[in-house]
Amino acid sequence: MKCTRRTFLREVAAAGFGAMVAGGARGAARPSDDVASESSRPILDPNLCVVMSDLHVGQPWAEQTFKTDRSYDYINDTVRRLVAEILGMKTLPAHVFVLGDISVCFGEARDYEIAQEILSPLAAAGIRLVVTAGNHDRRAPMAKVLGDWIAPSPVAGRFASVTRLPTFDMILLDSLVEPDPAADDNSVGRGKCELGAEQAKWLEAFLADTARPALVCAHHPAWSIGINKQMVKSPKVCGFLHGHNHSWQENILFSSYARKTMIRMVGIPSMGMDRDIGFGVVRAFDDRLELAQVARDYYFPVQVPKAERLPLWDRLVKERHGRRLTFPFDKLA
């Protein structure tokens, strides 16, 4: 399907304006559903993907084994609403990539069951989900519940993956350092982050070999896991996306003053917890990627009634929504 800048803008505009109520995007029966023609069904576009992060969905506060200091009872509904919005896009993305922190805080199995329930309408619509872990996740319960959405990993014990899209490879790294399993406490989320020797070795070999452009993603920023210079120097890496900070963050990575190469590194917001609330829509062209920001809310530290919102919050949303960033495949062009 041919996509121009104009149709891409229409897609982004449709994300939200065509939004449907939660649970109604695909599943709810409408009188015309049973007579809907083939042509009225949404198209899955392999050159379109959504990148989301920091869902932080969870069971009710009272049922959590380890308590946070806040109940965050609005998060699940916020994520549900944004999922419905994605399903309301005129052209559906063939892939949704999830950059970790799926659990509200402590990586409990029940959190992942709720995540599965909230995200499964995407899978039911034919969209392929690929997830990786963040510092608030735990791999064992995550794999047990969300195993279908964890792509085969080239690195044992890590949720790394390469998804081959028509014009580029989407690489998801796993930057989670698990807390000591013997520490039966609430230390999840407080650990350090790293790729580990094996994953770093695999990444280096993969990037040395590949002839295809690559967009590299992890839960943590590239400089937090020590690969920022590698990302700039690798000829095929066109950009880096991360979560963790719950903010639309735009950075440029440079390798050194001697080299003129650079890439964008962009922070993806949270789907429901706090600060920037939204997701990214990536459109692939033959020579570049374009990332459009879907900004739906802003609040900190928690959602508050409209009358109590700082005026700046609404301004931030307005300024950020619809912003587009380009990631050229040829870094030296």
Ligand SMILES: [Fe+2]
């Ligand atoms: Fe997070």
